[in-house]
Amino acid sequence: MIRLLQIEFIKLWNNRASKVLILAYFFLLTTIALAAAIKFDFGPFQFHLAEQGIFNFPYIWHFNTFITAFFKLFLAIVIVSMMANEYSNKTIKQNLIDGLSKKEFILSKFLTVLTFSLISTLFVFVVSLILGLAYSDFTEFSIIFSDLEFILAYFVKLMGFFSFCLFLGVLIKRSAFALGFLILWQIIELFIRGIIRWQLFDGKTTDIIMGFFPLSSMSNLIKEPFSRFKVVQSAAAELGQKLELNYHVHWYELLIVVCWTAIFIYLSYVLLKKRDL
Template identity: 50%
Template sequence: MSKVLIYISFILPFSILILSSLKINFFGYFTLDLSETKIFEFPYIWHITTYFVAYFKIFFAIIVVFMIGNEYSNRTLKQNLIDGLSKKEFVLSKFTFIISYCLLMTLVVFIITLIIGMFNTPSQDIYFDTVFSSSEFIVAYFFKILAFFSFCLFAAVLAKRSVFALAVLFIVNIIEWIAYLLLRFKFFDEQTADGIAQFFPFTSMYNLIEEPASRIVRLHAPTNTIVTDYTLYWHEIAIAAGWIFLFIFFSYRLLKRRDL
């Protein structure tokens, strides 16, 4: 079952490949050709793929949560410790598994993006600089999914049961939204609220790759006033990396203090 989910999470990103080559004709009224919007060209494609493919992370998140939940319910965690595995080794082995998946997934997305970009960018525009400008989104993508899966690992270690772990993730997400709305409309202004919210776990992951829609709109209508700061800043990566460390560290601490 989990194998199927892993395959799905690898295959789904390729659906963007299909989408990029698609011309949809709506009953002869008009033709929707997404490639005309320039979103499949360098450098925008880096932003587009990483943003959309990141939504497929839910498949592997389920695997992470069930993997840990099963360790508890099958009591294999207990048996592994009795056999001589240390709690630190246990957490690190799970983290290594997550990192390996993230690296592989990042590589897949990197290759897909290159392919789509190469096919869609007018050939006179393909230079080394244009191709790889904005490629920092790949780094952002890696940190984004790694932070998310680390959170899943922590939630699963905390909740022991898979379903409760998913509930924990969901609740934290909602709490973040409520906290942000309170900060913005009740206590402070937008700037302060954003300043505080960037340290929230889910927001920190989101900030790594902001929505690309307004960027594309601006591309076609430069006078549009909605401005999204989509630039990847080092402090955004630092915050996400901080959460990754905290999630793994507290997973270990929690496990160490717990009687199994």
């Protein structure tokens, strides 16, 4: 397995575009730390982001994983391009000639997906831990390490999304078209949601049904954290509303994404196995 990973990372590191995107991705993840130091001064009005409680334990695990998940598109481009380059540079054929089986080839790609997901998760965990220790009002051990299910959900979310990107790369072969299909699939899921909600079921039932779709199931893992802000809760209370949302990560939501991950990897292997390269 280490040999397979070495082969993949040599390919990625020798590709300038992939190298730039990977470095840009991790740089953007560190911008969360830079955001903590931002202070806005508008005359008598001063605003310091870190003082708004977003880096308090355990809320920081929820907030940071939700925000950093938006940056995953950078690595999605790398993964899709990784497969497109295999076809355009004919390295896939050369790897098979050199003795790599199609199963090992897909395994090497999946190991790359797992590595990206794991490193990203560890990076977000460390950055969040440092920010929390620096700015959180609560530093008790039990509070610091509560709600860590958001870190697990972040890892599973990345793994599922990158596996989907890998499948699209194998299916379509061209990175631009694969990324275009990714966007199109998001629109398709939104369209299906609208049809189901409009013609068939109420909002709750629609959410349950859409929870089985690939991108929707990944999105469900980490719900929006902004309504947990005290200022939002206070504003809602003043309007006579009480926000009672379920922010927890549920085991069945994790299971759905893990199942989609397995499906995408298996389909990638089936496609590759049937193709005459």
